[in-house]
Amino acid sequence: MLGNFTYSNPTKLYFGREALDGLNEELPKYGKNVLLVYGGGSIKKNGIYDKVVAILKANGKEIYEDAGVMPNPTSEKLNEGIERAKKAKADLILAVGGGSVCDYAKAVSVSVNCNVDAWDKYYIRYEDVTCDIVPVGCVLTMVGTGSEMNGGSVITNHQQKLKIGHVFGDKVFPKFSILNPEFTYTLPKYQMVSGIYDIMSHILEQYFSGTDDNTSDYIMEGLLRSLIHSANIAVENPSDYEARSNIMWTATWALNTLVAKGKTTDWMVHMLGQAVGAYTDATHGMTLSAVTMPYYKYILKYGTAKFARYAVNVWGVNPQGKTDTQVANEGLAVMESWMKKIGLIMNITQLGATKEMLDGMVKSTLVMDGGYKVMNEEDIRAVLQASF
Amino acid sequence: MLGNFTYSNPTKLYFGREALDGLNEELPKYGKNVLLVYGGGSIKKNGIYDKVVAILKANGKEIYEDAGVMPNPTSEKLNEGIERAKKAKADLILAVGGGSVCDYAKAVSVSVNCNVDAWDKYYIRYEDVTCDIVPVGCVLTMVGTGSEMNGGSVITNHQQKLKIGHVFGDKVFPKFSILNPEFTYTLPKYQMVSGIYDIMSHILEQYFSGTDDNTSDYIMEGLLRSLIHSANIAVENPSDYEARSNIMWTATWALNTLVAKGKTTDWMVHMLGQAVGAYTDATHGMTLSAVTMPYYKYILKYGTAKFARYAVNVWGVNPQGKTDTQVANEGLAVMESWMKKIGLIMNITQLGATKEMLDGMVKSTLVMDGGYKVMNEEDIRAVLQASF
Numbered sequence: 001m002l003g004n005f006t007y008s009n010p011t012k013l014y015f016g017r018e019a020l021d022g023l024n025e026e027l028p029k030y031g032k033n034v035l036l037v038y039g040g041g042s043i044k045k046n047g048i049y050d051k052v053v054a055i056l057k058a059n060g061k062e063i064y065e066d067a068g069v070m071p072n073p074t075s076e077k078l079n080e081g082i083e084r085a086k087k088a089k090a091d092l093i094l095a096v097g098g099g100s101v102c103d104y105a106k107a108v109s110v111s112v113n114c115n116v117d118a119w120d121k122y123y124i125r126y127e128d129v130t131c132d133i134v135p136v137g138c139v140l141t142m143v144g145t146g147s148e149m150n151g152g153s154v155i156t157n158h159q160q161k162l163k164i165g166h167v168f169g170d171k172v173f174p175k176f177s178i179l180n181p182e183f184t185y186t187l188p189k190y191q192m193v194s195g196i197y198d199i200m201s202h203i204l205e206q207y208f209s210g211t212d213d214n215t216s217d218y219i220m221e222g223l224l225r226s227l228i229h230s231a232n233i234a235v236e237n238p239s240d241y242e243a244r245s246n247i248m249w250t251a252t253w254a255l256n257t258l259v260a261k262g263k264t265t266d267w268m269v270h271m272l273g274q275a276v277g278a279y280t281d282a283t284h285g286m287t288l289s290a291v292t293m294p295y296y297k298y299i300l301k302y303g304t305a306k307f308a309r310y311a312v313n314v315w316g317v318n319p320q321g322k323t324d325t326q327v328a329n330e331g332l333a334v335m336e337s338w339m340k341k342i343g344l345i346m347n348i349t350q351l352g353a354t355k356e357m358l359d360g361m362v363k364s365t366l367v368m369d370g371g372y373k374v375m376n377e378e379d380i381r382a383v384l385q386a387s388f
Numbered sequence: 389m390l391g392n393f394t395y396s397n398p399t400k401l402y403f404g405r406e407a408l409d410g411l412n413e414e415l416p417k418y419g420k421n422v423l424l425v426y427g428g429g430s431i432k433k434n435g436i437y438d439k440v441v442a443i444l445k446a447n448g449k450e451i452y453e454d455a456g457v458m459p460n461p462t463s464e465k466l467n468e469g470i471e472r473a474k475k476a477k478a479d480l481i482l483a484v485g486g487g488s489v490c491d492y493a494k495a496v497s498v499s500v501n502c503n504v505d506a507w508d509k510y511y512i513r514y515e516d517v518t519c520d521i522v523p524v525g526c527v528l529t530m531v532g533t534g535s536e537m538n539g540g541s542v543i544t545n546h547q548q549k550l551k552i553g554h555v556f557g558d559k560v561f562p563k564f565s566i567l568n569p570e571f572t573y574t575l576p577k578y579q580m581v582s583g584i585y586d587i588m589s590h591i592l593e594q595y596f597s598g599t600d601d602n603t604s605d606y607i608m609e610g611l612l613r614s615l616i617h618s619a620n621i622a623v624e625n626p627s628d629y630e631a632r633s634n635i636m637w638t639a640t641w642a643l644n645t646l647v648a649k650g651k652t653t654d655w656m657v658h659m660l661g662q663a664v665g666a667y668t669d670a671t672h673g674m675t676l677s678a679v680t681m682p683y684y685k686y687i688l689k690y691g692t693a694k695f696a697r698y699a700v701n702v703w704g705v706n707p708q709g710k711t712d713t714q715v716a717n718e719g720l721a722v723m724e725s726w727m728k729k730i731g732l733i734m735n736i737t738q739l740g741a742t743k744e745m746l747d748g749m750v751k752s753t754l755v756m757d758g759g760y761k762v763m764n765e766e767d768i769r770a771v772l773q774a775s776f
Contacts, residue, residue, distance in 0.1 A: 001403065001404075001569075001630070001633035001634055001636070001637045002629070002630060002633070003404060004402075004403065004404030004405060004406045004407065005403050005404060006400065006401060006402050006403070006410065007400070007401040007403065008399075008400040008401070009397065010398050011396075012394065012395070012396040013394060013395040013396070014392075014394050015389065015392065015393050015394070015395065015649070015650070016389075016391060016392030016393060017392065018392045019392065022394065181389075212630065213617070213618070213630055213631075213634065214634065215610075215611070215614040215618075215634045215637045215638050215641075217614075218610035218611065218613050218614035218617075219607055219610045219611065219614075219641075220610070221610050221613075222603075222606035222607045222608070222609050222610030222611075223603070223606065223607065223610075225606050225609075226603040226605075226606035226607075229601070229606075230601070230603075241390070242389070242390060242600065242601055243601075245389035245390070245650070246389055246601065246602065246603045248389070249389050249603045249649070249650065250603050253603075253607075253646075258641075261403070261637070262403070262633070262637065
């Protein structure tokens, strides 16, 4: 754990089949006006909307709605949400949905009391929050992003072909999140598997960085082994509560700042995936899986020791009598067949990317500097080229 | 993650060589009167006292002192501390020391505004906190108990020959803790190794319980592997910053409620160790190590599968061609030689226990019901008998 850091995570989590009851503990802490934020309306079909509204009413809340948050929330929609929150004089923004809805709620929460262009302030210029924040709570219906216990918020600007994340500080973390694994059962398998890979990529992108000895890496190996184990069960039986609950819990701890403490991180898979997402609007987790193998195969020679450790500690590769490079390659091969087995998309062509988009995607890819090889434009082009 | 649970941990951690600077961020949040709590005065020898006092003065604080907190804080000392805090009208209790000092500060914090017998209320009758809490901050100088990020507080009553812990809720958690691995360097090796085993026992006592599949168990396997790895380095070179920092971080996460989420826990090793501690006043971690092998060998047949998993995932035992019992026993054997190698005390005779104390220790041992075998008096006697 070299270097100085702080850790603070004030989000309260309610977990389990009865987690929604936690709303009754939380709602009295906030004023009357609640902006209820959700997506395309699936929560109306599966009954979660009715349950949440009943609890809000029982707690005497005035409900204002902001529906239609899309899987990749846009800067236009964000501006609309800010206006709605202003009109509602929202005391609490309650996001009911997946990580995108929770991300979006945070973006609204930091903008509603500012007179600025939110996209420009937070996503282009990465500015700090300078105005009063409206508290956010999340009821999670889809697992993957970890947005329920962090300050992350990704917004897409289609005009500028940019999909950018801002990581806000702990004041912007949801005050509480409701995690009921059963709320994720109605999700199509494609979305479930996509979420599983989003989790895995969050862990791997913090793992594949640095050469120091760090407790965080050991925690991540544990999380990865649990995730792989439970994913295998969930893919066969999506209603296996134990597996789905383990996946949900792993998702939260994969990206709530803990496993990055005291170490460097990479995040190039997310940067590549987000560039693909900005051009194709494809499901986030699938954009990550589609660029993963080309990227890891490209950087393996710069971080061989860590890839070899990964092969042994996570995938159970037997290292005896093999070089680090052999072990590392074997690990990626095992991972690749597992990815195919659980139904992940392994190339960007299947996500609708075309060769005509290549130049644009290369330009849209932000460069992070914590990986084993700092990517230049040529590197990015080579990885994306290999992802078709 | 079966069952319903909540997770909330509001403690802010400042970690690293510059962690003490965090005091400058925290102190302005509290009133003028600070009760500075510490132990036998080693912080005056190693310079930490002077550094803390300088920062308190620079922040305009009025300093009131409560020194002499012993390694196993007593109920008499607790009463004295409560009086001191009352007289000081303390706005903040700043504990500078090991887990015992931090434990003690919490015990004072929940009692100072009550007119009750604190020992009786919290440790005998396990009552909830019903009076206003004085906020606590900790500057850690010894690693092991995890007290820096939890609500635990162990107090000893010598007259009643009882050493009992109360686990307070998140409102009693330290508001902040300062974790500088270098502050632990001057500790004698015996104390360092004792702390390392306290950490290990915290993890194992949460691990060896239940037969369900749970992400928490995977996280614990990661923590254990990191701890063993870093302990081996620290025992050879106690000034290895990387190893000491990993151990410090592992200690915090071993007992800040995270790894118990969604699962049952045991805690019988602590109950046995605390009974030994009440009779011998021996160093906490060593009382745990001295009863560990007799206890685990005693319960192995009731939880063989988990002990076998432990052997493979933590100690790297090769399970091929062996029964679960063989693998489980091999794991304990490897663990036992490692414990001896790093210098742990392996029997209670060396801690000053005599056969005359046996009846009393058996009676002082509280019984927990989460382990693989719920202990009766005969079981406890057998385990303690085997610990001489």
